[in-house]
Amino acid sequence: MTTDGTDAMPDLAAEDPRGMETAQDTFPRLLLHHARTRPEDPATREKDLGIWQTWSWRNVAAEVRALACGLAADGFRRGTHLAIVGDNRPRLYWSMLAAQVLGGVPVPMYQDAPAAEFVFVLNDAEIDYALVEDQEQVDKLLEAAPKVPSLSHIYYDDPRGLRNYESVTGYDRLLEKGREYDRAHPGFFDEQVALGRPDDVSIMLYTSGTTGRPKGVRQTHAAFVAAAKGSAEFDKLRPDDSVLSYLPMAWVGDHLFSFAQWVYVGFTINCPESGDTVMTDLREIGPTYYFAPPRIFENLLTQVMIRMEDASRIKRWLFAHFTAVARRCGAEILGGRNVPLGDRIQYAVGNLLVYGPLRNVLGMSRIRIAYTAGAAIGPDLFRFYRSIGINLKQLYGSTETCAYVCLQPDGGVHFDTVGEPAPGVELTIAGNGEVLVRGPMLLKEYYKRPDATAESIDAHGYFHTGDAGFIDKSGQLKIIDRAADVGKLADGSMFAPNYIENKLKFFPHIKEAVAFGADRDQVCAFINIDVGSVGNWAERRGLPYSGYTDLAAKPEVYELIRECVEKVNAELAAEPGLSGSQVRRFLILHKELDPDDDELTRTRKVRRGFIAEKYRVLIDALYGGRAVQHIETLVRFEDGRTGMVAADLRIEDAKAQPAAMPLAA
Amino acid sequence: MPTPARRIGDVVLSLDGISLAFGGVKALTDITFDVREHEVRAIIGPNGAGKSSMLNVINGVYRPQKGTITYRGRQRHGMDSHAVAEAGIARTFQNIALFRGMSVLDNIMTGRNLKMRTSFIEQAFWWGRARREELDHRAKVEEVIDFLEIQHIRKTPVGRLPYGLQKRVELARALAAEPSLLLLDEPMAGMNVEEKQDMCRFVLDVNEQYGTTIVLIEHDMGVVMDISDRVVVLDYGRKIGDGTPDEVRGNQAVIDAYLGVAH
Numbered sequence: 001m002t003t004d005g006t007d008a009m010p011d012l013a014a015e016d017p018r019g020m021e022t023a024q025d026t027f028p029r030l031l032l033h034h035a036r037t038r039p040e041d042p043a044t045r046e047k048d049l050g051i052w053q054t055w056s057w058r059n060v061a062a063e064v065r066a067l068a069c070g071l072a073a074d075g076f077r078r079g080t081h082l083a084i085v086g087d088n089r090p091r092l093y094w095s096m097l098a099a100q101v102l103g104g105v106p107v108p109m110y111q112d113a114p115a116a117e118f119v120f121v122l123n124d125a126e127i128d129y130a131l132v133e134d135q136e137q138v139d140k141l142l143e144a145a146p147k148v149p150s151l152s153h154i155y156y157d158d159p160r161g162l163r164n165y166e167s168v169t170g171y172d173r174l175l176e177k178g179r180e181y182d183r184a185h186p187g188f189f190d191e192q193v194a195l196g197r198p199d200d201v202s203i204m205l206y207t208s209g210t211t212g213r214p215k216g217v218r219q220t221h222a223a224f225v226a227a228a229k230g231s232a233e234f235d236k237l238r239p240d241d242s243v244l245s246y247l248p249m250a251w252v253g254d255h256l257f258s259f260a261q262w263v264y265v266g267f268t269i270n271c272p273e274s275g276d277t278v279m280t281d282l283r284e285i286g287p288t289y290y291f292a293p294p295r296i297f298e299n300l301l302t303q304v305m306i307r308m309e310d311a312s313r314i315k316r317w318l319f320a321h322f323t324a325v326a327r328r329c330g331a332e333i334l335g336g337r338n339v340p341l342g343d344r345i346q347y348a349v350g351n352l353l354v355y356g357p358l359r360n361v362l363g364m365s366r367i368r369i370a371y372t373a374g375a376a377i378g379p380d381l382f383r384f385y386r387s388i389g390i391n392l393k394q395l396y397g398s399t400e401t402c403a404y405v406c407l408q409p410d411g412g413v414h415f416d417t418v419g420e421p422a423p424g425v426e427l428t429i430a431g432n433g434e435v436l437v438r439g440p441m442l443l444k445e446y447y448k449r450p451d452a453t454a455e456s457i458d459a460h461g462y463f464h465t466g467d468a469g470f471i472d473k474s475g476q477l478k479i480i481d482r483a484a485d486v487g488k489l490a491d492g493s494m495f496a497p498n499y500i501e502n503k504l505k506f507f508p509h510i511k512e513a514v515a516f517g518a519d520r521d522q523v524c525a526f527i528n529i530d531v532g533s534v535g536n537w538a539e540r541r542g543l544p545y546s547g548y549t550d551l552a553a554k555p556e557v558y559e560l561i562r563e564c565v566e567k568v569n570a571e572l573a574a575e576p577g578l579s580g581s582q583v584r585r586f587l588i589l590h591k592e593l594d595p596d597d598d599e600l601t602r603t604r605k606v607r608r609g610f611i612a613e614k615y616r617v618l619i620d621a622l623y624g625g626r627a628v629q630h631i632e633t634l635v636r637f638e639d640g641r642t643g644m645v646a647a648d649l650r651i652e653d654a655k656a657q658p659a660a661m662p663l664a665a
Numbered sequence: 666m667p668t669p670a671r672r673i674g675d676v677v678l679s680l681d682g683i684s685l686a687f688g689g690v691k692a693l694t695d696i697t698f699d700v701r702e703h704e705v706r707a708i709i710g711p712n713g714a715g716k717s718s719m720l721n722v723i724n725g726v727y728r729p730q731k732g733t734i735t736y737r738g739r740q741r742h743g744m745d746s747h748a749v750a751e752a753g754i755a756r757t758f759q760n761i762a763l764f765r766g767m768s769v770l771d772n773i774m775t776g777r778n779l780k781m782r783t784s785f786i787e788q789a790f791w792w793g794r795a796r797r798e799e800l801d802h803r804a805k806v807e808e809v810i811d812f813l814e815i816q817h818i819r820k821t822p823v824g825r826l827p828y829g830l831q832k833r834v835e836l837a838r839a840l841a842a843e844p845s846l847l848l849l850d851e852p853m854a855g856m857n858v859e860e861k862q863d864m865c866r867f868v869l870d871v872n873e874q875y876g877t878t879i880v881l882i883e884h885d886m887g888v889v890m891d892i893s894d895r896v897v898v899l900d901y902g903r904k905i906g907d908g909t910p911d912e913v914r915g916n917q918a919v920i921d922a923y924l925g926v927a928h
Contacts, residue, residue, distance in 0.1 A: 049807040050819065160812070161870055276817035637859075 025198040026221040027263045028064075028101040032193065034266045035061035041239065041266070044090045047273040047281055057266065060094060063175070065189050067098035070178025071129065072188065074153055078103030078195070081125050081204065085109045085118075085141070086133025088245040088271045091157050091171055093259060095131045100202055100221075101192050104129075107204045107216070108250040110602040112595075114636075115143040121206055122148040125216055125447065129153045131171070135161040138168055198222040204447060205252050205399050208601035216447030217252075217399045226440035227256060227404035228264035230423040234407055235369050241267040241288045242366075246278045251603060252399040253373060257291045260402070282363035290367050293374040295604070297392070298381055299532075300362055302508055306536050322350035323387075330355075330387030336411050355388040364390050371395050373403070373418075374603060376479075376498075378506030382415040394418050396477060400456070400463055401425075402441040406477045417476035427477065428462065434483045435469045436462040468496075485608060487518030493580040495523065497608070500581055503571060507564040508533045512593050512600075514611055515583065516619055522584040524622040526615070527561055528592050534560070549647055552588045558652055561588060565654040579659035585622050586654060587629075589615075590647035596636045618649065627651055673894065674702030677878060678723070678846065683732035685718055685902075692718040693729065694902045700846070705872055705879045707889045709913075710899035711922060716882040717759060719899065720848050723880065724756050725749040736846075750779055755844035757835040759851045759882075765824035769834050772823055773809060776841030777802040809840045812874075813867055829860035833867070840871065847871065849881040853888055861885065865892050886923075890914065898922070 039058035245258035396418035397403035408419035504513040511530035517523035621629035679699035787795035898906035
């Protein structure tokens, strides 16, 4: 690293001695600040052709300059929207800055969505310029184009396979144009940067749309700078930190961690070689700051467990012994609590023999801070990572709040809460239990939806999150469920489906669950098994199966899942007021719930209403007391073709426990 | 999708009156056809029609008893395997022929073998020239890895890979030799729909990006008709059809061969 000190945050109050320095209150100005004060520090890395390539802040600023000028030469004006589609490529991140320089609004879109889904967002956002990663995305845009009259300019990053396409322009050609334009209009770029104001819209992110159509959330520079500043100070992020950027660019979490904090703090973002190499790249980079939704932590742990089962006996014994030690005291040691000396010594030995090497294999040796968000994390899973010395914490936020509402402080980490209100955030709980927040990180508006904007922000400036929760005795927020999903059973007791589903999903064998029970006399559930985990379990038992549908229908698998459901029932019975929510009947779905079939959102949240409608016949069978139900379902493959999956699903009963019975010891 | 504007050129390979017999078994009888520069040329036919034999004649494994082969202006009776490789012809096999214990990267590196100039001793000590040479070859191999999107298995031993990926690694090794003529022996056999689509895309990309001429044998009629410029149809060692996919599709002899009319 360079001389300007490892702790130095970009100091907003710092004045240039000659008074030339402008305020660092927009992302382009922050970029130029880094390029000026620490030009040779690494800003972006990408693994290309097997070798990590590095771009310094000076390089990035030069690239953004040419790119912005190129776009301007092609007629891009202030307020124009630039659609960005692709995996996490450096050039796509830079193009966000370039659009912002020109006062335009980048609109990142989920790269795995099919062309038909593009049409809605492209039209809603009135996109005329789009920068995409490769041929795959260009093809999708061209397919959508006839239905999107506004779309006039398509640029691509990777030229492979695109040589003979006519109506599209390569990134390099755009840069060339930009450099020419820059030479002809030398003052243009600086002028544009100076024109930017903190309350300009800096980004438009689409909500995942668990209910209804996605909405475009417009956030300003000021909001994201405030969120980045608050979280960076809260966790003492440093310019020499390093992150792996691998989550969808259209997701607010990635925009905060890989863009806003990147440009604010000035650390390094690392782009993996491809979606499939993320684990290898993680090990090579060894990030210091890491962000992942729970399912990624879960997959990692499942892989470790599967490989441990194949290890030699001595290794298995060591692993079992020391994970038991870690379970006893690891999380407490990390949390800075009092732990007996004997345990500390055992933990130190374990660290040498097991935890250290394990962290290394996971690519987490250098991690100072790791966050998980986006869904509830299982207590065992959460504790496991903390116990082997990884500082995993939770946060809470949404697209409308720049993913910045609550954070867990070091030393104040609980698995069932999401942290305390972040600096600058005011949080209160409404009469109906809904979480309300206010602060600089709130959205400016939903695009072209004044009705929705007025509905979600009240007269006092509080944003209605739609989540039901409460502040627990440690002062941290605990989320129960989506407020709209919380209902009542026929007997009047509370029914929080998400809460039950999360408990089910904490079992590695269960990938997805959907609970039903609102206005009914009992709770029933759909289960999706985890093919990796259950498949491995089946192989160990010599149980042959041909695929998901076959595996899901095995009586042995039903037995396995029934055990999980009954354990959840025992837990629910022990919780006051939730005894009635025990799962009485369940079935294992014949297909995996999939965003391509509209059953999940692109961020993999269950679309409850849609599923209830689509599988009505199954719900009727669950409540009608039938033991078997035939179903045929249309599935959409990744290439856009469709097919039918038919199965006779068995429906099983699960034992319920009497209320408030203590857990079996 | 816009159709690629490939410029199909002159004849680069022509086979004239090829006959091949193993003892009394006539594998090929008087086969004549040609392959043009930059085209995708398919050889199809039912099982035992002589497709693989035809490919083996082209790349010099078999020496036909009759007929001549003209490759880039040089006429010969049979080809010799080494000379074939030197002449820029590479192939993949119906039954995968990779080094199962070696990593993907090392397997693809073997495709560069003919282009290595340094001596065994230099390579053993990885000295100056040998080292530079290896780095250059590695860079070329990385391009191929990127092209075929197999970065994630770069260091995995080939034996641990699923079949579809092994096929792709084999194609990678052939591409590493930078061939001007690529022979593919049933590249899609045993693949699922998605793997087949990927493979089709790679074959077309190779053809478009590098201008490589491709001769492929394939069972899957759908695939052949979609990606080939011209198709030769063999049955019982004889040529029964030759032309564009549409022409072949309408050819009565071909329909009979595939639908199994009594001969």
